[in-house]
Amino acid sequence: MVFAPKMKGGSFHRARGKQFSFTLLTVICMTVLLWSYERRPHFATLLSPQDQFVLPSSDIFQVTSHISSDDFKQEYPVQEPLLVHAEPEDKPRPLIVNVADVESEPKESFVSSGTDEPSATQGSSFYVIMAFVFIMAVCNYAKGRWVIDNTRPLYSGFKCKQWLSEMWACRLTQRPDFGYEAYRWQPENCEMPEFERSAFLKRMQDRTIAFVGDSLGRQQFQSLMCMLTGGEASPEVQDVGREYGLTTPHGASRPNGWAFRFPATNTTVLYYWSSCLCDLVPLNGSDPKSEVAMHLDQPPSFLRQFLHRFDVLVLNTGHHWNRGKVRANRWIMYVDGKPNKNRRLAPVGNAKNFTIFSIARWVDSQLPSYPRLKVFFRTISPRHFFNGEWNTGGTCENTTPLARGSEVKQEGSSDQVIASAVRGTGVNLLDITALSQLRDEGHISRYSTKASSGIQDCLHWCLPGIPDTWNEILAAQV
Template structure:
């Protein structure tokens, strides 16, 4: 009898062991597949980034000690918010457009955000390469003979990694002559700036040669195509740069086709929402649409000019939805309008799923920006199969270089020596991890210009801005000709 009891006990123990193994196997299989994790959390949970720690990637000015790469620290939460923006952005209001923008909020709460973009984007050794970025790939071939097989694979060009070099063929156009397309406030030669050394450099990728930009060849390649820039005033600078590059700054047979895209000046506005021009000879259209957040902005009361505006974080700008099918190349950018001052001044109210946002985490500006960038990228990616000829790019953030203060507290960028903080970019990851992360795994390409632009603090408008008489320097926008020309050279190469 005792023997039988022992066998029964062992049998029960064996059965229990088998059941435990089966349960553990199912659990591990489920954990690996993550079917629960991807369905429990809503879409807005998936893009909330940590807010407690910030990756130290630079220093505030040239005299601060460089912290070790990868060091984590917490930024003070007692810094003041910017609230200078009292009116909607306009052509003639530099600081209302973007002077208070530039607050990188990738990993920060509102308080942590207030001073971090300067520090995360100004160190010349912060170098920039996105491993997954789409670039001009060249085919590989296999050569076979009687004795062996030799694999010959050509290198892929990483345009984000390289150095600035002197080139006496620069600039690509004259700031004096390109008055038809270039805003006077960005034409530094018209603003009495006396030094122009910043014009004499071109970007040289590290392991390959970037095709030389030649305007007639570019327009022929873009024949019957439409190139659309959608974003903030840094996107407008890139648009104006390309117009000057494509015309050489000379008068050309070009039509204003803004009405075809609804780009007209609203009643009482200082400027239209954008511009569109068509080159008659090649039927190439280049346009710009102003959309600082890339999201859908809808007045809650269209009849009231002071109405609050629904800021739909999960919806693309209506302009994109309406005209995407007409574009062949799309370049998106955002980042500098994501601060509390801008949101409040523009009376924006965050909306999700058509309703006012109730998620306190998403109410933090940095998280809202990150969520919107991912949301818009996913939407564009979802549209690409239906628009096979469209090539979409998301341009990384353009760095700002205010030293010893902000735009309204005496901040300046008076360096005039090119490459004073270095000339080379060697890093293997983008300096803008939010946008790089958003496009990774999608068909949207990365136009990675942050690190190469970080090295060029002497290229800003500086004290020669239209606000110079009031002591305000523009260390956000760039002189043209200048740094945005290199962005367009890289764009043309990636197209």
């Protein structure tokens, strides 16, 4: 049975009706705005953008002195927002953010902000209208609500064994409830198109979609593979991992990534493991236990090598930035090619934020060379450990969907670090934090294909599940 839903006729006509009404309203508003401007030209100054980054009103954000390197000479936010969960054993010290310098360069105003009235020859009417249309047309996919949808899930959790790790296929575990599968995300002010796999593959013809990040990025990758195949076995899909050097390292339990190609449309979907989104270089390549240089200001070598082959790139990082994992992996922080001596970067949370800004700025610097490339930085996936941490009895045993509410009303992102890192760049924000925060019942919890070990997984998600929604939003933004 294929679970890929198709839009009903009534839903289609309602959607078309909404689009027509929206278009009509836009035309009317544009006309009124233009008429108002021509009568009172100074009215346009009301639409001048205010390019200011305002941090949350919390004392965890203060002020810091300048952090510089040869490649990234600007201020960086250096603290976690409240919903970006730092590991409790390693809480960074609060530092100051120079708010004025968060963006690499100030943006120009749409119209003159001086005392002289703009002339008709400057085309100010056009820019005012375009600014207005932009405001009207942009959809905030992160704001909306979860609604029941009896066409869900998008694929079978029993059948997608070719792509889906057994540990994340909750239908194969002892879990008895699957109500979390029956919801879809509805943005507040726009229609999010139904995901239809053949249409998406056609749109992505001759293109490559790359996920680079940690295990939550791997979940999003596996989710998309299941969505694109309807959760069915697809022997025609080709394994092309070797084209990207994706092999199983010596002594490793799994490859450093996967790449698959749909031959009918020549669409490639790949994942590369990079939990910290910075370059990791063993200090002694012949010693498997060597310490590893963790270059905070350099992108992974995989990205430098293969970026030119990507058309869509989705980045993520967050949950591996804690002192325990840094020590266990023998990572030594480097900046500007040397061991880090900056005490402000010593706290792991601060190093993470510095790296997030570094990778965002590096990718942005590459975009002029690759005009077809569209890059997304996915915000952090929330953890839901209650009454303890993963190793101290923390649980997530709620099975009632939306017990904490169904709606996200806030305008800004809950992940202020990533949101501010991509501001002023060509990198797009894939904002999934707040909408995922409402879905604590969708985690793996205590269920597995084997007897429960007593430690609950309140970080990863059941599939089918919440990461499918991340991909629907990605598809809509692409």
